[in-house]
Amino acid sequence: MTAKLEKLDGNKVKLEITVSGDQFEEGIQKAYQKLKGKFNIPGFRKGKAPRGIVENFYGPQVFYEDALDEIIPEAYRAAVEENKLDVVSRPEYDVLSIDKKDGVVLTAEVFVKPEVKLGKYEGLKVKKPVEKIAAKDVDAEVEKTREQNARWVEVDRAAKDGDTVIVDFLGSVDGVPFEGGEAKEQSLVLGEGRFIPGFEEQIVGMKAGEQRDINVKFPEGYTPELAGKDAVFAITMHTVKEKELPELDDDFAQDVSEFDTLAEYKKDIKKKMQERADMKAKAEMENQLLTAIADDIKADIPDVMIENQIDYQVQQMSYQLMYQGMKLEDYLQYIGMTMDDLRNEYREGSAQQVKMRLAVEALLDKLKIDPTEKDIEAKYEELAKAENKTVQEYKDMMGAQELDYFKDRVAMEQLFDYLVSKAEVQEVDAKAWEKEQAEKAKKESEKKETKKATAKKPAAKKETAKTAEKTAEKKPAAKKTAAKKETTKKA
Incomplete structure (x- = not known):
């Protein structure tokens, strides 16, 4: 096999591939072995006719098409490797000539990854959203754990908001019970607003054993049979329960953690919360840096790379809906969106993702970042220690697929450590930063909606x-x- 490379416009190349007669012969023989069972030649049992007989009966080119299917993919792969091409699209084949003796000549046109010219990547200005964990933050986290470990105890008093009550109810409209309006021993947390307006509010004040009729009006947006109608519910209160929180003491700390004292437990919570805040700040800085670097690169990006990224986004969405028991087509129909609409929604973000990926690859190459085995093992040890596991236990937990990409993960960390070390970092308050970003996102969303609404x-x-x-x-x-x-x- 030989291959000649011709560069076309827009990061597209053409490979002219010549496959020898011997290679073509091998392809024909493979095609014959696969297809011989389909031929019924007089004088031979089905599938037993020699190749020469089949070719005489049907013509010498009978196996050519399938032979091409056998030889072209391998010849294309070899040509790509020989010319060290970084391919980003499927090839478009064109067979120029076929000869049993001289072999096959074909072309394969394909898009390749564009050359990237980096802009500025050192000395960039970034903001670091700093959050210092205070005692009140720790107390709020502890309070969440208390709520999760609370128990409900029965009380002999009138029900109030926040209580859990067990009730029977029977609803009727104009004295006639309606379907779905009856329940026995229904558990209900007062104040959560799970029932129609006015229902829970009128149960407040009832005691266990008490009966009461309450009057409500169904919302206009309710089911057609009941929308806007007045209804009466006969309520029977069985039980009133209130939430009892555990005492905040050393016993509580021992029940919910591995620590012996409440002070140790709170100290550990503060440490973990600070670590999460620091990691979030680091991720924010990395995103700012990568966005700035990606926006400053120069590259003639083929449309197919963006389309491939959109394909990936759509596929991910399809998988998520599948887990929820819904097909993507049904979901799009439900929200009144076409597949083209969905792909256009993803287009801008996908283009940015492609630019970021190209920028990262160019930076890794420019800075010659290539983690050693020692670097990788050190990272394994660090992560395993954080999980209180041995390195092998941590690897077993990760799974084979994640292990395959672990070197890339370490390379990315080394890259961002370098970029942050060379950046001009300005510390800002994390809460103010989040508010600023939320307002910015809101304005961008409103701008897009306005643009859609006013489009002619x-x-x-x-x-x-x-x-x-x-x-x-x-x-x-x-x-x-x-x-x-x-x-x-x-x-």
């Missing part, structure tokens, strides 16, 4: 026509390739 239909049609024109421009080439393959098939 003619402009949309023009864009659609433009897109269709681009598609139409691509179709003749596809037909040409298909026509050549069909000609080959009939040869």
Whole structure:
């Protein structure tokens, strides 16, 4: 196999691949072995006719198409490796000539990863959102744990908001019970607003054993049979329970943690909360740095790379919906969105993701970051220690797939450590930063919605026509390739 490389426009290349007659012969023989069971030749049992007999009966080119399927993928892979190409799209094949003696000549057009010219990546200005964990933050976290470990105890008093009550109820409209309006020993937390307006409020004040009729009005947006109607619910109160929180003492700390005292428990909580806050701050800085670097690169990015990223985003969404028992097509129909709409929603973010990935790869190459085995093992030890596990236990917990990408993870950490060390860091209050980012995101969202709402239909049609024109421009080439393959098939 030999291959000649020709560079086309837009980071597209053409490989002219020549497969020898001997290689083509091997492909024909493989095709014969796969297909011989399908041929029924007079004088031979089905599948037992020699290859020469089959070729005489059906024509010498009978196995050519399947032979091409055998040899082309391997020849293409070898050509890509020989020319050290970083391919980002599927190849478009075109068979130029086929000869049993001279072999096969074909072309493969494919997009390759673009050359990236980095802009500024040192001395960048970034903001570090700093959060210092205070005693009140620790107390709030402890209080959450208290709530989770609370128990409900029965009390002999009138029910109030926050209590859990056990009730029977029977609802009726104009004296006639309606479907779904009856329940026995229904548990209800007063004040959560799980029932229609006015229901829970009128139960407040009832005691165990008390009966009461309450009047409510169904919301206009309720089911058609009940929307906007007045109803009466006959309530029977069985039980009133209040939440009892555990005492904040050393016994509580021992019950919910591995520590003997409440002071030790709180100290550990503060340490972990600070670690999480520091990690969040680091991630924020890394995102700022990578966004700035990606926006400053120069690269002729093929559309196919962005389309591939959109494909990935759509696939991930499809998987998430599948776990919830819903198909993507049904979900899109439910929210009134087409697949094109969804892909356009992902387009801007996907383009940014591609730029970031290209920037990272260019930086890793520029800075010659390549973690050693020692670096990798040191990281394993650090993470295993944080989980109170041995290195092997930690690796077993990670799984084979995560282990495969662990070197990349270490490389990324080394890269960002370098970038942060070279950046001009300004510390800001974390809460103020979060508020600023939330307002910024809100404005961006409103801007997009306004743009959609004010978009003129003619402009949309023009864009659609433009897109269709681009598609139409691509179709003749596809037909040409298909026509050549069909000609080959009939040869």
